Amino acid sequence: MPILRQIAPLSGGILIALLCLLxxxxxxxxxxxxxxxxxxxxxxxxxxxxxxxxxxxxxTTGLRLGRIKKIYNTGLLEARELAGAKFGKKPRKRDxxxxxxxxxxxxxxxxxxxxxxxxxxxxxxxxxxxxxxxxDIRIEKNRVIETTPLRVGELGAEEMEVxx
Amino acid sequence: xxxxNRPWFxxxxxxxxxxxxxxxxFALLVYHTVPVGIGLHSQPHPVGLALAFDLTFxxxxxxxxxxxxxxxxxxxxxxxxxxxxFTLSLMLLATVLPGTLDNSQGSTxxxxxxxxxxxxxxxxxxxxxxxxxxxxxxxxxxxxxxxxGQQAIVAAYTVxxxxxxxxxxxxxxTDSANFPIQMTKNIRMQYYNTLEPETVEGFxxxxxxxxxxxxxxxxxxxxxxxxxxxxxxxxxxxxxLGRRPAAAYGALLITFHLMVRTMTGLNFRYHLAALFIxxxxxxxxIAIITRSLxxxxx
Numbered sequence: 463m464p465i466l467r468q469i470a471p472l473s474g475g476i477l478i479a480l481l482c483l484l485x486x487x488x489x490x491x492x493x494x495x496x497x498x499x500x501x502x503x504x505x506x507x508x509x510x511x512x513x514x515x516x517x518x519x520x521x522t523t524g525l526r527l528g529r530i531k532k533i534y535n536t537g538l539l540e541a542r543e544l545a546g547a548k549f550g551k552k553p554r555k556r557d558x559x560x561x562x563x564x565x566x567x568x569x570x571x572x573x574x575x576x577x578x579x580x581x582x583x584x585x586x587x588x589x590x591x592x593x594x595x596x597x598d599i600r601i602e603k604n605r606v607i608e609t610t611p612l613r614v615g616e617l618g619a620e621e622m623e624v625x626x
Numbered sequence: 627x628x629x630x631n632r633p634w635f636x637x638x639x640x641x642x643x644x645x646x647x648x649x650x651x652f653a654l655l656v657y658h659t660v661p662v663g664i665g666l667h668s669q670p671h672p673v674g675l676a677l678a679f680d681l682t683f684x685x686x687x688x689x690x691x692x693x694x695x696x697x698x699x700x701x702x703x704x705x706x707x708x709x710x711x712f713t714l715s716l717m718l719l720a721t722v723l724p725g726t727l728d729n730s731q732g733s734t735x736x737x738x739x740x741x742x743x744x745x746x747x748x749x750x751x752x753x754x755x756x757x758x759x760x761x762x763x764x765x766x767x768x769x770x771x772x773x774x775g776q777q778a779i780v781a782a783y784t785v786x787x788x789x790x791x792x793x794x795x796x797x798x799x800t801d802s803a804n805f806p807i808q809m810t811k812n813i814r815m816q817y818y819n820t821l822e823p824e825t826v827e828g829f830x831x832x833x834x835x836x837x838x839x840x841x842x843x844x845x846x847x848x849x850x851x852x853x854x855x856x857x858x859x860x861x862x863x864x865x866x867l868g869r870r871p872a873a874a875y876g877a878l879l880i881t882f883h884l885m886v887r888t889m890t891g892l893n894f895r896y897h898l899a900a901l902f903i904x905x906x907x908x909x910x911x912i913a914i915i916t917r918s919l920x921x922x923x924x
Contacts, residue, residue, distance in 0.1 A: 478781040479788075504807050
């Protein structure tokens with residue numbers, strides 16, 4: 463079995479690879495799912511203050527929108543599951559109604575506030591009500607098209623007070 | 627002709643000082659990976675160890691700074707090559723616990739796993755080494771430690787490629803023409819992170835916008851470029867064929883990451899550092915020592 467003998471020194475690496483593929487997103491294991499499918503549409507989010515003006519959230523809280531979007535996306539996936547259980551067919555994320563997007567958006571805003579340090583919390587309270595905007599992006603005739611930002615959820619100062 | 631009697635995969639022939647240099651840089655990387663503080667007081671979407679334990683205690687004042695201070699002597703002992711089971715277990719815990727809490731928020735970050743996986747691979751080697759099946763001397767152990775780090779990195783890249791193919795099949799290649807919308811997403815979020823005009827008008831943003839237009843005008847160019855990245859990940863095992871393939875492959879992967887970073891603004895700092903320390907550096911160290919020995923022999 464010369465081939466097996468050749469591969470034997472790689473047993474550790476093979477074991478790590480198998481554990482990553484089997485255990486998926488259980489830190490420290492990961493199956494690295496990012497960019498594993500390129501859909502023809504995606505979206506981004508941004509945060510606004512009470513006036514509807516964008517907030518530089520990284521400067522305010524240290525949190526980046528890439529991470530905030532993932533939290534919101536997890537909520538959208540749950541909303542999709544809920545809708546599927548209720549209506550028998552899971553809608554695509556892009557087809558979720560504004561009402562279905564509201565809970566994930568508000569949960570995300572609450573998470574941002576809860577994760578912030580006291581100074582950032584004070585800044586967020588001063589900027590309340592916080593808004594979460596969702597913008598869809600797609601390609602059309604060799605051009606990138608962005609939709610008008612949609613305010614999908616908000617968090618007022620009173621709701622911040624009752625946050626965990 | 628492939629020679630089956632000559633081992634294809636073997637640890638890099640590092641000197642004791644060379645292996646210690648790799649350990650020193652990896653120790654610094656591990657220290658850098660452990661966060662100074664965490665502000666997460668719940669774990670709404672637990673993963674890994676958080677499924678069994680409440681890790682929010684890590685967010686209590688003083689806990690993470692304490693862990694970082696406690697880690698310093700542990701890393702020093704690791705660099706000296708002593709007590710590997712003890713040091714690697716603690717290094718693994720110090721990286722896995724905060725990483726698990728961070729990824730238990732409903733948003734998975736993929737930067738730091740590679741550091742924990744390298745530590746785990748090295749620990750698994752030393753666990754196996756404590757049995758009667760593996761009999762290595764001190765230098766062999768040091769070289770195998772580096773080799774296990776290389777294997778963990780290669781495993782991570784191979785898994786990335788396998789996941790892409792499992793989820794999208796070869797359709798991934800055709801669909802990769804949609805990559806420009808990912809670039810727009812990243813450019814916009816970079817801007818809204820800080821609202822600094824530099825993020826939309828600066829060198830990075832204009833380079834990214836030019837690349838994006840090029841990809842929109844020539845979708846096949848986009849497919850070729852991203853497919854080459856996929857091939858690079860899929861055949862990462864080539865990096866384990868010796869020090870030169872390791873250095874060449876490491877340099878290629880670093881170049882690919884830097885190119886993607888220019889286009890998307892995504893940060894690959896832990897992967898870049900791990901690739902340099904485990905794939906590129908060993909070849910450099912061996913070359914330096916070989917040259918200095920050759921000079922002395924003259």
